[in-house]
Amino acid sequence: MRNHSLPTLEDVAQEARVSTATVSRSLNSPDSVAEKTLLRVQAAIRLLGYSPNFGARALAAKRTNTIGAVIPTMDNAIFARGLQAFQETISKNGSTLLVASSSYRLELEEEQIRTLVARGADAILLIGENRSDDIYEFLAKRGIPYVLAWNYRQNSDHCFVGFNNHTAAKDMAKKVLNLGHFKIGMISGLTHDNDRARDRVLGVREALAEHDIPAENLALIEVPYEFEYAGDAIEELLANNPRPTVVICGNDILAVGAVKRAKSMGLRVPEDISITGFDDIEVSTIIEPELTTVHIPHRKMGRIAAECLLAMRRDGSLSPSKELKPIIIERGSLCEPRK
Amino acid sequence: MRNHSLPTLEDVAQEARVSTATVSRSLNSPDSVAEKTLLRVQAAIRLLGYSPNFGARALAAKRTNTIGAVIPTMDNAIFARGLQAFQETISKNGSTLLVASSSYRLELEEEQIRTLVARGADAILLIGENRSDDIYEFLAKRGIPYVLAWNYRQNSDHCFVGFNNHTAAKDMAKKVLNLGHFKIGMISGLTHDNDRARDRVLGVREALAEHDIPAENLALIEVPYEFEYAGDAIEELLANNPRPTVVICGNDILAVGAVKRAKSMGLRVPEDISITGFDDIEVSTIIEPELTTVHIPHRKMGRIAAECLLAMRRDGSLSPSKELKPIIIERGSLCEPRK
DNA sequence: TTGTAGGCGTTATCAG
DNA sequence: CTGATAACGCCTACAA
Numbered sequence: 078m079r080n081h082s083l084p085t086l087e088d089v090a091q092e093a094r095v096s097t098a099t100v101s102r103s104l105n106s107p108d109s110v111a112e113k114t115l116l117r118v119q120a121a122i123r124l125l126g127y128s129p130n131f132g133a134r135a136l137a138a139k140r141t142n143t144i145g146a147v148i149p150t151m152d153n154a155i156f157a158r159g160l161q162a163f164q165e166t167i168s169k170n171g172s173t174l175l176v177a178s179s180s181y182r183l184e185l186e187e188e189q190i191r192t193l194v195a196r197g198a199d200a201i202l203l204i205g206e207n208r209s210d211d212i213y214e215f216l217a218k219r220g221i222p223y224v225l226a227w228n229y230r231q232n233s234d235h236c237f238v239g240f241n242n243h244t245a246a247k248d249m250a251k252k253v254l255n256l257g258h259f260k261i262g263m264i265s266g267l268t269h270d271n272d273r274a275r276d277r278v279l280g281v282r283e284a285l286a287e288h289d290i291p292a293e294n295l296a297l298i299e300v301p302y303e304f305e306y307a308g309d310a311i312e313e314l315l316a317n318n319p320r321p322t323v324v325i326c327g328n329d330i331l332a333v334g335a336v337k338r339a340k341s342m343g344l345r346v347p348e349d350i351s352i353t354g355f356d357d358i359e360v361s362t363i364i365e366p367e368l369t370t371v372h373i374p375h376r377k378m379g380r381i382a383a384e385c386l387l388a389m390r391r392d393g394s395l396s397p398s399k400e401l402k403p404i405i406i407e408r409g410s411l412c413e414p415r416k
Numbered sequence: 417m418r419n420h421s422l423p424t425l426e427d428v429a430q431e432a433r434v435s436t437a438t439v440s441r442s443l444n445s446p447d448s449v450a451e452k453t454l455l456r457v458q459a460a461i462r463l464l465g466y467s468p469n470f471g472a473r474a475l476a477a478k479r480t481n482t483i484g485a486v487i488p489t490m491d492n493a494i495f496a497r498g499l500q501a502f503q504e505t506i507s508k509n510g511s512t513l514l515v516a517s518s519s520y521r522l523e524l525e526e527e528q529i530r531t532l533v534a535r536g537a538d539a540i541l542l543i544g545e546n547r548s549d550d551i552y553e554f555l556a557k558r559g560i561p562y563v564l565a566w567n568y569r570q571n572s573d574h575c576f577v578g579f580n581n582h583t584a585a586k587d588m589a590k591k592v593l594n595l596g597h598f599k600i601g602m603i604s605g606l607t608h609d610n611d612r613a614r615d616r617v618l619g620v621r622e623a624l625a626e627h628d629i630p631a632e633n634l635a636l637i638e639v640p641y642e643f644e645y646a647g648d649a650i651e652e653l654l655a656n657n658p659r660p661t662v663v664i665c666g667n668d669i670l671a672v673g674a675v676k677r678a679k680s681m682g683l684r685v686p687e688d689i690s691i692t693g694f695d696d697i698e699v700s701t702i703i704e705p706e707l708t709t710v711h712i713p714h715r716k717m718g719r720i721a722a723e724c725l726l727a728m729r730r731d732g733s734l735s736p737s738k739e740l741k742p743i744i745i746e747r748g749s750l751c752e753p754r755k
Numbered sequence: 756t757t758g759t760a761g762g763c764g765t766t767a768t769c770a771g
Numbered sequence: 772c773t774g775a776t777a778a779c780g781c782c783t784a785c786a787a
Binding site for chain 1: 779781
């Protein structure tokens with residue numbers, strides 16, 4: 078298992094009886110090489126099983142064709158679909174994807190970003206906008222373009238590719254309120270360090286305010302994005318008096334956990350308690366009843382984020398933000414409150 | 417967004433009034449540098465905001481500290497949990513993970529592997545063993561260690577970190593048969609190019625044979641790992657006469673799809689039709705009834721695979737294979753056939 | 756269209 | 772413990 082010193086540009090050059098420069102050109106701009114020469118070089122490359130050395134190439138060309146992404150977690154499906162689309166677009170463009178996950182922890186994310194950059198990532202995908210200015214400065218200083226996905230803001234210096242979490246959540250809340258719900262529970266993800274979660278809470282709050290429902294009518298619990306926590310949370314919410322008739326969840330994972338627990342407590346969903354989700358990931362149609370939730374076009378978001386990033390790297394300029402429109406999907410987990 | 421030419425080793429050396437060699441040593445083997453000098457160097461590094469250039473480092477050191485992984489898909493949860501654990505272990509060791517997915521396509525996988533290697537991956541995680549010899553030769557020739565996960569074979573030249581799909585599926589089939597089922601349906605993933613799927617089918621077949629059940633009693637359908645396909649498949653199976661009393665599924669995704677469709681056809685699971693899964697991913701406890709399935713210790717597998725890979729890279733020798741033991745988890749989707 | 760040659764930022768080998 | 776200095780493999784003006 079030793080490193081039988083691989084063939085280099087030089088070896089290929091000798092084999093093809095040309096200079097290393099010509100071999101390099103055959104690789105990077107075949108058009109500028111004579112047909113005959115090109116063929117000879119390619120033959121030599123195949124014969125020797127040559128493939129370029131990444132480090133050397135990165136060093137000389139000052140780019141790696143590598144794009145980094147730091148996502149909060151790979152453990153559940155929230156980011157899976159979007160990331161898959163992102164990666165497909167990236168590799169279709171001849172670049173590779175470097176992934177790291179931060180476990181929703183800011184300091185870890187910062188470290189991962191720096192690592193990716195050190196590893197030569199020449200563009201980066203980040204989730205949301207919530208991180209220290211240091212990092213943005215760090216990236217700016219190195220001229221590394223980045224896209225912030227899963228969120229959207231107007232008039233920002235950043236390039237967002239995502240959706241307005243605030244209005245999306247607000248729309249869902251309005252739908253809930255229009256149905257006649259008056260006493261509301263909400264299970265949110267941890268809002269500390271998470272702008273998406275925070276915006277969703279604010280959206281719900283705003284909807285209540287506009288419907289002249291007192292803020293005390295909203296019982297809010299924050300938990301990590303895990304089934305069990307959501308279960309405990311809904312149990313707590315249901316212990317309130319008067320008990321809420323609906324529980325708005327910050328995402329589908331939480332909603333599924335809440336539905337499961339509610340059912341195991343002997344409640345019927347949605348007759349006894351309505352529950353709504355957010356994201357429209359796979360599980361939302363596996364649970365029974367299926368979740369009424371906010372559909373996010375994850376694949377589209379991933380693809381567009383990739384396109385923006387590639388464009389920014391290519392042109393060296395800031396790409397305009399792209400806003401995607403969430404849609405509420407009505408399935409079975411939300412209905413009118415019982416009289 | 418300019419590239420204000422970043423500080424180099426040389427800059428740091430000047431600032432700290434030492435040679436570049438000393439700076440390099442301060443970074444890579446701090447112990448071999450005098451306390452005083454070290455402090456001066458570190459101060460300079462901080463002052464200048466220096467961070468080493470990856471390409472140059474890779475070029476000079478002949479290693480990248482990058483580990484690659486090619487998985488069939490990131491789109492569903494099958495590999496998510498294991499990969500997350502893999503990545504955690506990798507990064508705890510100061511290496512980074514490079515991920516690519518092959519969409520279950522062999523030629524794409526080959527391309528991805530070559531790309532990862534070209535990108536400087538100095539060790540690689542692969543799923544299963546089913547690929548051309550060319551690739552194994554390619555890796556061997558470059559001295560790049562690899563681990564094959566999600567499968568296990570004895571007396572192999574490869575390092576496997578996984579489980580015996582054959583016996584795991586066979587055990588499940590035996591449990592089914594011992595319950596008295598006699599007419600069996602099976603929904604498998606596409607076995608072409610997929611050794612895990614193939615082994616699972618073989619395991620089921622073998623169990624039948626040992627129970628003296630004629631091979632014709634097994635109705636087998638192969639489909640891609642997607643809910644809808646599984647739904648169509650079970651519909652087809654249930655149209656058989658006599659109809660099977662149980663459907664063994666190649667994984668949980670298929671099982672969930674099958675359960676959903678069976679229920680929507682008005683059948684009760686498991687009273688009218690038993691259905692079993694494989695993997696024990698999240699969805700298996702979300703569907704109702706919860707899936708009786710084969711539990712695979714995904715996180716453990718990911719962690720161990722990483723440890724093996726790191727060891728192989730460190731020692732330059734083949735690491736022994738590790739076998740993990742699947743366990744059948746009994747939940748509600750399997751019961752005795754009705755008389 | 757092709758070749759020459761300098762340089763990219765580190766590491767590693769030797770002396771000192 | 773520290774400092775020169777030669778690789779490392781490729782890219783890219785610049786020349787021819």
